[in-house]
Amino acid sequence: MADYHEFPAAPEGTPVANFVHLHVHSDYSLLDSCATLDKLVAKAKALNMPALALTDHGNMFGALNFEKLCHVNGINPIVGEEFYVAYGSHTEKNDVPYSHKGEEGDRHAHYFHLILLCENQKGYENMCWLSSRAFCDENALYYGKPRIDFELLEQYHEGIICCSACIQGELPQMLLAGMDAEAEELALKYKNLFGPDHYYIELQDHGIPEQKIVAEKLIALAHKLDIPLVVTNDIHYVEKEDAIAQDALRCIGFKNQLHEKHAKMGGDMDLDNWYFKTEAEMRALFPQCPEAYDNTIKIANMCNLTIKQYSTPELKECLPRFELPAEFRTHGDDYQSDQNDYVKYLVEEGLKKRYKEITPEIRERADYEMNTIFTMGFSGYFLIVWEFINWSKSTYDNVNKRPKPYIPIGPGRGSGAGSLVAYAMTITDIDPFRYGLIFERFLNPERVSMPDFDVDMDFDYRQDIIQHTRDLYGDANVGHIVTFGTLKPKNCIADVGRILGIPLAEVNMLKKCIPDNPKAKLKDAFTEPTEKMPDGGQLIKYKDDPRYQELFDLAFRLEGVKRNTGLHASGMVIGLTPLPDWAPVFKDPKTGEVGVQYTMDIIEPCGLVKFDYLGLKTLSLIRYAEAIINKHRPAGTPEFITANVSETDEATFDLFDRGDSVAVFQFESPGMQKILRECKPRCIEELVALNALFRPGPLAYIPKYIEGKWHPEKIEYPDPALKDLLKETYGIMVYQEQVMKVAQIISGFSLGGADMLRRAMGKKKLDVLMKKKEEFIAGAVKNGHTEEHAGEIFEIMIPFAGYGFNKSHAAAYSVLAYRTGWLKAHYPAEFMAANLTNEITSTDGLPFYIEEARKMGVPVDAPDVNRSDVIFDVVDGRIVFGLKGIKGMGESAAAAIVAEREKNGPYKDFMDFIKRCCGLVEKDEDGREKTLVNKKAIEVLIKTGAFDHLKEKDGTTLNRPTLLANMEAALDYVSSYLEDQKKGQGDLFGELEEEEKNFSDFQFKKIPDIPNMEQLNMEKECIGCYVSGHPLDSYRKAIDHAVTLKASNINRIAEESKAEKAALEASGAKSWQMRDAGKSYIALGMVNGIHEIVTKKGARMAFAKLNDMDGQIDLTFFPKTWETMKPLLQDGEVYAFRGKVDGSRDTPSLIVDAIEDVEKMELHAAQSVHIRLDTNFTSEGAISSLRDFLFDKMGKCSVYFHIDTGNNPYVVKANDQISISADDQTLKSLKEINFVREVWTE
Structure with a gap:
């Protein structure tokens, strides 16, 4: 449930205002107001205004939070909306033919504005329906705006007060257009609908010339028709000095540069008048109409709404x-x-x-x-x-x-x-x-x-x-739940930097100075680092830089403002009746899906219970793997179902023991792989514990858990009575359920009461915690424990209640993890094919899993029209690329190609493929035929090598340049034949044999083949990664034996680097020590996107991308390094770099220190590492520490131990699970181990 702040009251002696604001926009008027609800309500309270309205543009997103926040602060909430009203019917797309001035400078508006305010619960219910139908009725959305019309108002006007709105209202527009008679008729129409006390003519003055003109006419019309007046200010921000922030926000929305005329709220007019004015400032606008101010209080007194909530x-x-x-x-x-x-x-x-x-x-x-x-x-x-x-x-x-x-x-x-x-x-x-x-x-x-x-x-x-x-349950009864994107610190810097025209490289540099913590605020970047925010303070050095002062000022003002809507990833609501009976709904602009306008934390008390529909790709992966396995299973064998596999499978636990868990659900990270190797789990219960422990907080207890497994004699229990409970986790409280059971065993709590104790401990509210502690100790004393001992156990429980993980969740996810591990252990090709299908549109995921499959000994073949399925398949132990994964192909075209092959047999040659596929069509919703396998689809098939294995009649194959050069002629040749067949002119080529002869006689103009590198680049262009080969294939020896930094491990290394520097800083290290901290790593790959910039001091430095087998690494060349390396580097060439990893930014990067000689790396690449051990090497602890060290330095080199025992020295090869890197840093660290006498490579 949301927290609602109580704001300071007005200064003592401040009289109650005799005016309230009735036309108010919050940041729920997305990108059109920078006034948050907190700021608005706090301001109203500070001015001692008894009530406040909220009238956001075209939505009620903020209504419920606003109503609750007002009640908490003793302010009468007037829930409203500034509706968009259609010209004519809201289900027709009509512009206003006579509008004097459209929004954003148009001569013709697309709709009018109208203010509606809820008088009571009935009015609120009607407004929910109006707001919902404005979004959801057919054609109601026009230029992205939800619209209503008079007919809807006739249906839903009860309990609603109406005001004629701003200058964009229909009434002011008519008067400005000289349509006085029509305006009079319209005003009477609204008066008769809403009633004499429920329709008001609205006066505003923001310095716009047209407002002054129309105000006189509105006053005259109101007096003539006996319609009450009301004065409003069109509030879009709270303080006058926020005007520049409002201008900036609109520029962000319109993608303009700041201060451009058309970005301002009213073009040329003064922007400074759209703020939360005092009563005195408001009364100065229309002194001739004092009743118009008094009417704001009258309306406030009429409005008495407490939105119905359900317990x-x-x-x-x-x-x-x-x-x-x-x-x-x-x-x-x-x-x-x-x-x-x-x-x-x-x-x-x-x-x-x-x-x-x-x-x-x-x-x-x-x-x-x-x-x-x-x-x-x-x-x-x-x-x-x-x-x-x-x-x-x-x-x-x-x-x-x-x-x-x-x-x-x-x-x-x-x-x-x-x-x-x-x-x-x-x-x-x-x-x-x-x-x-x-x-x-x-x-x-x-x-x-x-x-x-x-x-x-x-x-x-x-x-x-x-x-x-x-x-x-009915379409109208089911919907999604809204979410809101806000201007977070990094977004603020990016958006404001753009509208100020600051160079992108500088903006990105500033963005990277914002802490990565999701809870970080902009102020943290200007505040010295703390324990909770160790990477804070990085913008302090730019605090007084004149180039960025305006950017920082605006970013601070706009931080946290709502930017856009979205849909909750899983939350759905199901109503007993249509959703607008319970809450307003909207239509998501991206997907067209309907969702409630209130967020997940407040929707349930409205009477709409949330149900979580969570899409999990791991379940898709298992389905894909099962489909491949069952597709190729021998006839008569039962269907394979992953859920039925044994939960005690040796091969599966061997896989976990080796840390071979890449692509295994929940256990795939490098850190988890290391822990698996140390713990060597042999049952699902141990996977459950590791899953629960591998999180911030409890992560620190993993060494103790592992020690307990291997050394049971070292396990300590807080109390003997807890041994049975904690023995499965070696004396540690890993789960929240264990904390609950401790309360039950020690103090006699019911499990319900224990759950409430756990929650109190987790929230760490001192007053509640002390009360619970007394209760716990009293129960423990009753059970025969001393107060002191009970207090000690209580203190032990507190951190675990906060850190402890939900065992039910950990158990369910560990079972799923085990099943994916089983698939990898028993069906590695099918498992990796399923992973690739899951990532079929991901340019990051595909290359990673292709390389991982190859490391596992599973080849991945390029697309092939005679072997490929729509998705990734396994044929004869080899993964075959799925046609759907080719850019420009489309799922329908891929499915059509596969279906034709399965129906009529393999494609014989290129012309056979063209003849059979280019006539395949499907019908769209309007019944029009659409060609499935078009010219673009055939082109990408050629480029990816899908025809490489097709042989012509003479047994030769046609290379890709030849097929590309002849493609159009071949298509024309076949199209002509198909067209004649369609016209019924008979067989252009005579009998079938003659037809086949003529197709096969098509003369291809032969083109020389292209270099392998060009062919690979074609593949990458069409697939997003290399498949049939890799530009780095010839460097595999160096990669396997000398490279220590890859795209797949840079994030882990970056975290380790940050931790090391934080520890140094905490120990009071000098600046040069901080600078020199961190290990040196070697990365090898193809350099792309070299980008040079000029620093603040005028020096030149550069950034680039390094593409390796696993993905992409960011490179940074500081000025001194860049000066020497610039002449040596060329885009598209392969290099090896030595440097240190910088983990302080958004994306980790390698700070390059030197270029390594790739040829020498290849020549001197070690195959094995030899370690001569001291003869006194007998300690079990020493063995354990060496084993842990070696597991942490995984690479491709075998390890041999040389042990001298007098006259009989002998050599022992380490377990095959141990293979390490032979980089300088690893060898140096080995030599520093006190019982290691000598280290060398061969």
């Missing part, structure tokens, strides 16, 4: 209802009892399938959970989640009555996996008994809150499941 017990009545089977509809109107019966039935049936024997423990737990769920009234929630999961797993669509594909659902996510009821109903697939999971962590009977199942589903089918939910 958690009431929310169960707001849940949608689906049709229960007839045999369970036995309680008349008591739908809750019917739902309970159905849940009980599903649970009992599920328990029989899940367990061979329902033990008393299982029976007791199931009954307890069901009783809790029924008592709290949450059966409906469980059934809704069960239904869409059950539908997903089914192969039949029971709503639309047609077959459907099986859609994978994750085994569980979050605390829901702790429920036995959920396991029995197949909502989850994790046995809570096996993993010791606690129901109360999910649903606590002592703290009433809605249950919250997070459901992972196949990423590719998420929209299908959402569509099913719409089909079942």
Whole structure:
């Protein structure tokens, strides 16, 4: 739930204002106001104004937060909206034919403005519908603006007060256009609709000449028709000095340079008048109309809105209802009892399938959970989640009555996996008994809150499941949840820098000085580093730089302002009735999807329960792998299903032991690989623990966990009574559930009470914590513990309550991780093909996984029209590139090529392909035919080598330049034939044999082949990476044995570098020590994008990109280095660089110190590292530390130990799992180990 600040009251003695602002925009008027709700409400309170309105442009995004914030601060909230009104019907796209002045300088506006204010709950409900229909009715959106019309107002006007709006209102526009009679008619029309006390003519004066002209006419018209007047200020920012920030914000929105005339709010007019004025400033505008100011108070007194909110017990009545089977509809109107019966039935049936024997423990737990769920009234929630999961797993669509594909659902996510009821109903697939999971962590009977199942589903089918939910409950009842992008520090610097015209290189340099911490504020970059923000303070050196003063000033003013809308990645709401009955909705401009206008943290009390539909690519990966495995399985063998694999497989745990976990879910990072090698897990429970520990905070306990595994005698328990609980994690409290159990065992807490204690510890609120501590100690003393001992245990629990991870989530995700590890261990080619399909459109992911597959010994072949599937496939143990992954191909074209091949056999040659594919078409929504395999598709197929293996009649193959040169002629040749066939002119070439002869007789003009490098570059252009080869293939020896820095490990190295420098700084190191800190690394690759800049001091330096086998590394050349290297470097050439990694910026980079001789690296590349050990080398601790060191220096060199034992020295080759790098730094570190006598390479 959102926090609402209480602001300081007005200075003592400040009289209550006799005026309130009724035309107010916040930053929810996206990129059109820099006034946040906090600033607006604080200002109103400081001026002692009794009420305040919010009238954002075309939306109610801020309405609920505004209403709550006002109530907290003792201000009467007037919820409103400045609507866009169509000329004529809102479902027709008409411009205003007579408008005097359009927005942004147009001569004709696209719509008018109108202010509507909620008088009461009924008015709020009507406004929700107006706002929603403005977005969602057909054609209502015009030039991106949601519109209403008078007909809608007739339908939804009750409980609403209307004001004629600013100069863009319909009434002022008519008067400015000289349409006085029509204006009079319009004013009467609105007066008659809303009533004499609910329609007001609005006066404004911001210094715009037209406003002064129209004001006199508006006053006269109001007096003539007996319509009350009201004075407003069109507020877009709070303080007068914020005018420049408002101008800048609009420039960001319009992508203009600052101070351009057309970027200003009204063109040439003074921008300084659109702020939150005092009553005195407002009354000075229209002194001849004192009643217009008094009417603002009258309206405020009429408005009395507290938006209806639902408590958690009431929310169960707001849940949608689906049709229960007839045999369970036995309680008349008591739908809750019917739902309970159905849940009980599903649970009992599920328990029989899940367990061979329902033990008393299982029976007791199931009954307890069901009783809790029924008592709290949450059966409906469980059934809704069960239904869409059950539908997903089914192969039949029971709503639309047609077959459907099986859609994978994750085994569980979050605390829901702790429920036995959920396991029995197949909502989850994790046995809570096996993993010791606690129901109360999910649903606590002592703290009433809605249950919250997070459901992972196949990423590719998420929209299908959402569509099913719409089909079942009604399209209008289902929607997404809005999110807001804000101007964060880096965005501020970038956006403001652009509108000020500051060079991009300088802007990027400043951006990189902002701390990477997601909680960082702009001020942190100007504040000395702290423990929480160790990379702060990097902009201090530019604080007084005159070039950036305006940029910094504006960035500070705009930081945090809302910039754009989005849709929550997983959250959906399902209403009992259409969503606008509960909250306003909008249409997302990017996707066209409908979502509620309120964010996830505040939507539920509106009566809309959130359901999480989380698309997980790992589930797609497993589905892809299963499809490939089953496609090629021998006839008669059962279908392979990953969920059925053994959970005690030796080969899988061997893979984890080796740290061979690249692409394995949750265990793929280099840091996790290192920990796997140290811990060597042999059961899923150990994977669960490592998954939970590998996070900021508990990461520090991993060494102790590993020590406990290998040295059980060193395990320490806080109390003997906790041994059974903590033995699985070697004495450490790893999980939140363990913290809860400690409270139960030591102090007799119920698990519900223990969950509340855990939450209190996590929030670290001192007053609450002290109260809980007293309760804990009292319970412990009752159980025979001393106060002192109980206090010690309580203090031990506190950090773990904050750090501890949800075991239910860790268990579910570790099971999924194990399954991906099993696939990698047993079906490596299929597993990597599935990974590549998952990354089929990613220019970063594809090269990484292609190289990883090759490291695993799995070749990846270029596209081939006779071997490729739509997605990546495995043929004879080799991965074949999927046609869908070629840029310019398209999924429909790829599918058509594969379908034609499967129907009529392999393509014989290029002309056969053209003849069979260039006539393939599909029909669009309007029934028009569209060619699938067009000229562009054939061109990219040629460039990627998809025809390289096709042989002509004479047994030769045609090279790519020849096919490209002849492509158009071949297409014309075939098209002519197909056109004649279409016209019914018969067979142009006679009989079939003659036809084939003529096609094969097409004369290709032969073109010489191109160099391999050009061919590879063609591939990269069309695919985004190299496939059939790599420009660095000839350097593999140097890469394998000398390179220590790659795109795949630079992030880890950067983090280590930052940690090392932070430790040095904390120890008081000198500046030269800081500068020289860090290891030196070697990177090798192709240099591209060399970019030279001039520094503040006039020196030249440069940046570039280094493309290696795994991806891309940023290079930085400081002035001294650049001076010597500039003549040596050329774009597109291969170089090896030595330098240090800088992890202080957004993207880590290599600070280049020197160029290495690649040929010498190749020549002297070591194959093995030899270590001569001291004869007294007997300590187990020494062995352990050496092993850890070697595992941390993974490379390609085998390791040999030379041990002297008097007359019989002998050599031992290290385990095959140990292969290390032979770089200078590694060798130097080895030599410094006290029991290592000698180190050399061979």
